[in-house]
Amino acid sequence: MTQTPDDAERSRRVKRSAIILGLVAASFYIGFILMSVLGWRQ
Amino acid sequence: MANSTTAHAHDDHDHKPHGIKRWLYATNHKDIGTMYLVFACAMFFMGGAMALVIRAELFQPGLQFVDPGFFNSMTTMHALLMIFGAVMPAWTGLANWMVPMQVGAPDMALPRLNNFSFWLLPFAFTLLLLTLFVPGGAPAGGWTLYPPLSLQAGDSFPLTIFAIHLMGISSILGAINVVVTILNMRAPGMGLLNMPLFCWTWLITAYLLIAVMPVLAGAVTMLLTDHFFGTSFFTASGGGDPVMFQHIFWFFGHPEVYILILPAFGVVSEIIPTFSRKPLFGYESMVYASASIAFLSFIVWAHHMFTVGMPLAGQLFFMLSTMLIAIPTGVKVFNWCATMWKGSISFETPMLFSLAFLFLFTIGGFSGLMLAIVPADFQYHDSYFVVAHFHYVLVPGAVFAIMAGVYYWLPKWSGRMYNEKVGKLHFWLSTIGVNVLFFPQHFLGLAGMPRRIPDYSTQFADWNMVSSIGAFIFGFSQLLFVYVIWSAVRSGEKAPARPWEGAHGLEWELPTPAPYHSWDTPPPRNVIAQGAMH
Structure with missing residues (x-):
């Protein structure tokens, strides 16, 4: 399955x-x- | 129409791994949800067996079956197993199954972390249960682990602390996964205020978990260093303060109560509209009430400690802030009643459990208000009244809601209907049993019977006998629950895609049983709008 730019952005947000x-x-x-x-200590 | 097209879209790639690897390496939210639920069920029966040991011992005055040390271990282990092993994993199991399906996501956001969260639990509880066999026996100082008593435990101490750390890590990772899934994986077009109430209450619960589980971890780490590394955080002889432990513990412990009950509010808010065939009354006020309860849960912790002693201003603050919780809770109870008002109500098993929740949780809430009153609490503290109070909140509250949720969604999960007659028998035996079990404990507490004792004065004999009879009715009736689920999954009638005519939500737009991979492509906006009829 290829990642779309949306998927990559979502993956970054998730992480x-x-x-x-x-x-x-x-x-x-x-x-x-x-x-x-x-x-x-006090 | 939406059902058939979605079904077709999923038919061609509904492959799944087989054998033990399917479960060991599981990353599918449905498999992990099933594992959580099975694990919770096993812990529920173990914790329940311990409760029956307690009630058998208390059937009549005098020492019958177990020695006092073992009795104390049973009360401690029963609580730890039920809270951390049964109720919390059951909610995480339901969240795993339902959150992705309800928000239109293909899976949880972090599937491998999800697997790790689950598999920590069997190790944690193996460690905890092993303490039953070590010199000195299992922990016996109560689930609150108050020092200095807890520091006097035998070899069980490090095992218990390590087990609690593992449970905490598992809960935190599970909670992070829920938050991240809900915030990042919702289908396009599903706003936060379009989400089902179950997702909302779980989102709030997850934030609570992330905030307070580390506090418990910090407290038990300090207990550990006090025991083994010569620190004196909580030991008075070294300049420490045991009361500080109580403050830290209850800063975790009170929000923990809401961690156990908030998802129950979500489940009941799904079921009552379905079987009333009406939209939920006051959806937004339900969301804000849940958030208010979560906020207030952080500023009420010292109501567990009135008898320890604190300034008058402190007593007043914690009494009044505790009473404030009745307002958002009242909003919820009002909204559930208003949802049913003039509805076309039918009484299938999930609805029966939800209605019992509504009545019996409210009884637990009222006794909580009584306990919030400082001078009254001085009388009730550490008595059976407290035991009755929190069991009304947790058993016909949290546990009944879990059972309601399982009955409600089982047809979607398994594709099979359960036997309604046996489900109703299970409901009635459970409801009668739970009231015979816990209601007399109010009388015992008001009459002065302390909690956590294996023997008692003869004046308490009658109601203890009644309570123990209720315990055995309730305990054994839970075997029916397992039977209903087992028989439904094995040979129940085929369930339609929407087995409850009043059901709304994205999960009901999926075919039945829910395909192994659901929402690979996000649901269309019209399907979301159709599902989100609050």
Whole structure:
């Protein structure tokens, strides 16, 4: 199956939004641990 | 006409892989959806067996069958299996089956990630179930994993933590896939406000998952480092604060409740209009109500912790914000009732389960309002009243909606009709059983019976006996559910493309059974407009 320009653009958008959402999840994970580390030191 | 042309378009390339590889290397959303649903069903029965151990032990006062440590393991494992193994995977299974078909997409946006999300789960739950056989037994400190109790677990501790991490990763990846699919793969012409409510509620659920599952992961990572690496996040002896764990846990835990129930709102919003033969009343208000519930779920977490102690301003804030959730929820209940108003209602099994959802979930909602009142909560906290409350929300709420969804879409999935008589028998036994099981627990809690105890004062004997009888009625009636599905798939009558005359939505424009590859070419705009009659 050949990819049309629309398909390629959609594929880029899919990858981009998946990566952004993954980064959001990772930042929540690290953020809460960091928040606890800082709270723990006080 | 649309049906026949679509059917023809799909006939010539409906090939699929065979054997074990079809499932191991599955990238087809329907196969992965089926695996999720079968997995959820297996976990539902395992978790249910644990619930029956609990109710058998509580049938009468005194210790009958199990020692108290094992009883505590059963309550903990029952919750973990039902929440993370049964309800969440069942919703992901339904999302896998329905979201691409409803938005006119050929598959999920990230099919290989989809495969990975699913296959993490059997490993996670194998690890969790293995804890039953390690020295010290399975985790017994409750699904909330509160330290310092959870830190005193035996060899089960690292296995449990690793299992929870795997479940979390699986959920996050599944949620990313749903968001990306809905935002990028909708057929041209399908705006966000043309989407079926099931897709909307799942989109909101997926955002909740992405936001809060990492918070749970962070909390259990810190438990792990407290246990093995000498940190003191939550251990008071090292300067840590166990109450901080409770805040972090419930920042995850309360939105988790809505993760379990929001897709149920979506399913019921599909079924009630179908069997009322009317469009859904107040479609847009349903969307905004779902989004409001999701937003509010982030600012109510400390209502689980009133008895821990907090400033008066904190108590007031969390009490009032919790009560606010009744407004968008009330909007939904009103809209479902208004949809049925003057409708031409028929009572097939999916509708019966949806109506039971409407009545019984509302009972769970009302007892939730009672628990939100701070001084009242001081009395109800950690009593059987709380157990009754959240089981009304989760069993006739989430579980009934899952069953309603399975009965509703099974003809489309399998091409076969289920036996309506046995379906209705399943419904009535489940509904009677669930009320006999959980309603007396309100009385037990109000009378002062604490939760998570294997033995109790004789004053609680009568209602415990009634509750246990209800548990066995409900538990064994679920075998009928498996029988109905099995017999339908094996030898049910052939289903037409649109088995429910009032059904709207793109999935009903596909032939029955839904072809292995659907919507390879996006549906035409007129088909979308026809399907989107809210």
